[in-house]
Amino acid sequence: MSLVDCAAAAHHHLQPPRIKRKLDDYDDADYNPSDLVSVRMRKSDPNAVNSSPNPVPPPHPLSPRLPTARSSASSSSSPPSPPSKSTFISFFVRMLSDCGSIVVHASPNDTVRSVHDQIQSLTGIPVAEQRLLYRGRQLQWEQTLSECSIQRDSGLQLTGRMRSTDHPQAYQLIDEMVFLTCRLCRGEDLKLSSQVKARLMEFLAMTPRTESEQAAGHLEIFMSACAPAALVMLLMSPIEGNKKLAEESIEQFVNSSRSVLPKPIHSQCAPIVLEFCKLLGRAGNDDKLYSLCRSSLASMVEHIGIGNGLRNGSGGNGGSGKAAIAVQELFPFVSELATRLSRDLVLSTEAAASVGPLHGDVRDFTAFLLPIRAAILEQAGYGGPISVPFIEARLNLTPYGEEIKFLHCIFVNLLEKMELCLVKMEEGLSVKEKGESEHPRLGWCQYFAILKELNSISKLYQGAEEQFWAKLRHRKASVRYLITKYAKRSDDHQWILDHKEVTTFESRRHLAMMMLPEVKDEYEEPHEMLIDRSHLLAESFEYISHADPEVLRSGLFLEFKNEEATGPGVLREWFFLVCQAIFNPQNALFVACPNDRRRFFPNPASKVDPLHLEYFRFSGRVIALALMHKIQVGIVFDRVFFLQLAGMNVSLEDIRDADPYLYSSCKQILDMDSETVDQDALGLTFVREVEELGSRNVVELRPNGRSVAVNSNNRKEYVDLLIQHRFVTSIGEQVAHFAQGFTDIICSSRLHKLFFQSLELEDLDWMLYGSESAISVEDWKAHTDYNGFKESDPQILWFWKIVEGMSAEQRKVLLFFWTSVKYLPVEGFGGLASRLHIYKTTESYDRLPSSHTCFYRLCFPPYQSITVMTDRLRFITQEHVGYSFGTW
Structure with a gap:
């Protein structure tokens, strides 16, 4: 079934009344806003032929109607019949807001209330909303026409009754605004337009901002006075200037409702905006004003x-x-x-x-x-x-x-x-x-x-x-x-x-x-660091751990002491070096996996350093910042560490790399014949021996674990508790502090977990370590440009021939010297921030190559032979040189 078919099938049940349905209640042909009341009178009372050409609009058919208030005597009776011709008198009733007159026939002995009932039968205006004035005095319901001195051809004024309301000023403003729009629709003084907008703006300014019930009563006046219908009538008026005024007024109300009034008040504004949508639907759904109202309504109901x-x-x-x-x-x-x-x-x-x-x-x-x-x-x-x-x-x-x-x-x-x-x-x-x-x-x-x-x-x-x-x-x-x-x-x-x-x-x-903060191209107030290479870890710890996270997220500016180099290249080098130091097993913070020395997890014995937990928080900040700056640091996490950062459980299969011996032992316990296990062949109880600071301690894995033997029924529980203690409980504090440091940068503990949950471990490997493939010289060439040299120059041909003959480690050192990048992104050279460049210098041939790592530039003079160039490149690809290029 197509969407159109579905819509047609559900139309009867799902389509609320729109302005078209409103107009169907009247005459469909030649709609004119000024005809609303006269059309309604023809529909409701075919005998009402004495209405004036410009009667007052009744409450809008799509607007919420107030219940009709009637006395108990007349509430169940039909409207009174016209009096006989021998006793009746005829007089005029000027309608609400001076919008025309109707002729009423009545007997001098009829009460004022009967006149109100006639007016209701002719116009649909509820009796409770009517107030009749004669010679500046309000007529009381119980009085007769004779007592009020009403004679043939007298003129009465019908006005709106001021209902009981907590917002009389607002009621008066909107009543006046509706009155003015009616006059504009009849083509009266166009200077009235400024008064319409003034009253609307004053009404909006008076809307209560804090009390929802007060705001509801205030805004209900806008609906009960049929202000939306009046403004849409003005919009559809053929008189010049009215359309623009109506558009500006409706936009003023809708925009104020959505952007000026607080969100708790939106639930009170939404029905009014919905009313505008229904009324404007006649103008077509592509109309700009309708689209504004629809979008505003959508925004409101989304939050209601x-x-x-x-x-x-x-x-x-x-x-x-x-x-x-x-x-x-x-x-x-x-x-x-x-x-x-x-x-x-x-x-x-x-x-x-x-x-x-x-x-x-x-x-x-x-x-x-x-x-x-x-x-x-x-x-x-x-x-x-x-x-x-x-x-x-x-x-x-x-x-x-x-x-x-x-x-x-x-x-x-x-x-x-x-x-x-x-x-x-x-x-x-x-x-x-x-x-x-x-x-x-x-x-x-x-x-x-x-x-x-x-x-x-x-x-x-x-x-x-x-x-x-x-x-x-x-x-x-x-x-x-x-x-x-x-x-x-x-x-x-x-x-x-x-x-x-x-x-x-x-x-x-x-x-x-x-999920991580966005790195800005230019930092307004970066966090400045001056680091001594000989105290790299300790000084980096002081700068990073004591800084406000907001400052760290704003950017980093780093210099090494006694070195001139600055910029992104130096920052990339620092990230690489400080991460190598953090994860160096000699610093006792992390332990390398026996089966994969690239992988690390927190060291349970890290407490040998009194500041170890602060260092774990520092480590979390550094890793988050490295990821934020898209820098590969050459280390990766073990699965047990990764899973805990993601808030996930650790199972037996997850410890394979972290502790191969324990993994093998647990597998044997689970795979062993049940009968053999029940014969106490293992001799195990629910305890674990832990070596801390040179001494061995026994930890019970469950209450009274020393007395509980491992058998075929509880061995799965034993293995789970053993893994839980070895890889969760024993490093729980370290993981928590690392996670807190990571959260400091990512700004949310929920986001910190979601960050790791959204990735596979291999994804994080590629983000932290980079490509595990050997550096491709062809890819390197394809992403290198030349300045001063041509690709066919002997020096360039020699250079790539020398690089092709280097070991994998020498290529990494050369790349690091050139760019401060040792580990390429997964995409290879195409994943770097920019292309690489080789610049020709005019320096002496005995000078070593130099680099501008910020711009990925390698510079050297036109060496006269491949032997000289090989000697120069061999020197800078020594690890201790290539990793301290800033001194050259």
Whole structure:
């Protein structure tokens, strides 16, 4: 079923009254705002032929109506019949706000109340809202016309009764504003326009900012006085100047409601903005003013919530305050936006398409659906995914049945369109990889946001979530591109981080990096450090551990003592050197894994240093800063350390590299024949021997563990407790302080865990260590430019021949001398911040090469032979030289 079919099927249940329906109550042909009342009178009373051409507008058909107040004597009776011609007198009643007159026939003995009833039958204005004045005096209901001295052709004035309200000044302002708009619609003095805006602005300025109930009473006046209808009448008026005034007034109200008034008051503003949306719907959904109102309404309902003013279908509101907007009233907007998105998605797949889904449409679609999804799950009582066939079979018995069915149609349709878009994307991306001229299309920019919302909808329906992720698993290339190109730092990306199977390393790295602070190109007030190489670790600790995290996030500026070099190259070198020192086993902070000496986890015996916990917090800060600056430091974490930083459990298989001997022993215990274990062949109890500071201590793994023998029934528990103590309990403090240091930079403990949860261990390896592949000389050449030299010069040919003959370690040292980078990114040289450069100098041939690591420049004179060049390069690729280039 297409989206259009779904919309048509659900139209009767889901479409609230719009302005078109209002006009259908009158005459559809030749609509004129000034005819509203006369048309209504013809509809309600065919005999009312004596109305004036310009009567007052009644309450707007789409506005909330106040109950009609009548006396007990007349509340159940029909309007009184006209008196006989022999006794009646005729007189004029000037209508509200001086908008015309009607002729009333009555007997001199009739009461004033009977006249009020006639006026109600003719105009629809409730008796309770009427006040009749004659000769400047208000007429009382119980008086007769004779007692009031009303004779034939007398003139009475009908005004609005000032109802009991806590906001009389606001009521007067809006009543005057409506009165002025009526006069403008009749073409009266256009100078009145400034008074309309003045009264509206004064009304908005008076809106209570703190008391929600007070604000509700204040804003209710705007609705009960039919101000939205009056402004829309002004908008549709053919008289010059009225349209602009109406647009400015409506924009003033809507913008003030959204941006000036505090969010707690939005629940009171939302019904008024909804009313504007309904009334403006007649002008067309592409109208700028309608779009403003719709977006403002979406923004409001997104934050209101069911229990804070957004009522459910039965009129409740979750027990909080007065009901404001029914869930069903939002579905026409969802239907409208879904249709637009479906159309625009198809258009974005066409050749040379320059259009696609609009940001505003996607944003509004998401905002409207947020409270609707909450209502379906919370108010309708669905505790889990909904079965669509079940709902269809019980459509009339199920709360929100039509809405649930309709929303599922929207999901299916948009998912189908999105799959088509992703297929077309992959075709375009494959063309780009071949080097052909294919650029990202404008329409692609909203795909990621639409996918996020479809994922949220899929959680409502049985099988829908599996269907959604299955389609994305087949489109990894498109998903990767969308993430790296369009995912925003300010958004929550956990929805896709939880599904690593649809992402790649590049996309996971991109999302993780957006959790870290962004490195600024230019630092206003960087944290300055002056480090002595001979005291690198201790001085770095003082500078980093005692600094305010906010200062560290603002940028770093570093110099080594007695060296002139500064800039990003020196900072890269410092990161590499300080991380090598932190993870050096001789400093007792971390232990290298026996099976992989690149991997480290906290040393349980680190307490030999009284400051060890402070050093772990310092280490967490340094690693977070290195990741933030995208610097590979040549070390990686062991799985047991990585899992604890992610807040995950450590299992037997996770300790394979950290402690191969313990892993093998535990495997044997678990695999051993049960009968042999029960014969106490192991001789084990629930204890563990721990060596600390030269002494051995026995730790019980459970209460009274010394007395509990390990048998076939409890051996799994024994292994789990042993692993827990060895790799969790014994290093718990160290991990916690490292995590706190990392959190200092990432700003949130939730984000710190999510950062590690979003990555595979291999992802973090590549981010911290870089590429494990040998440096490719061909890749190096391809990313190097020349200044002063040409690629065909003998010196350049000699240079690359010498590099090809170097060992892997010598190449790393040369690269470090050149760039302060020893470990390349996973992408190789293409992953560096810029291309590399070789500069020709005019220095003497006996000078060694020099470098400007900030700009990735290697400089040397045109050596006269390959022998001389080999000698010079061999010297700078000695480790102790290449790692202290700043002294040259």
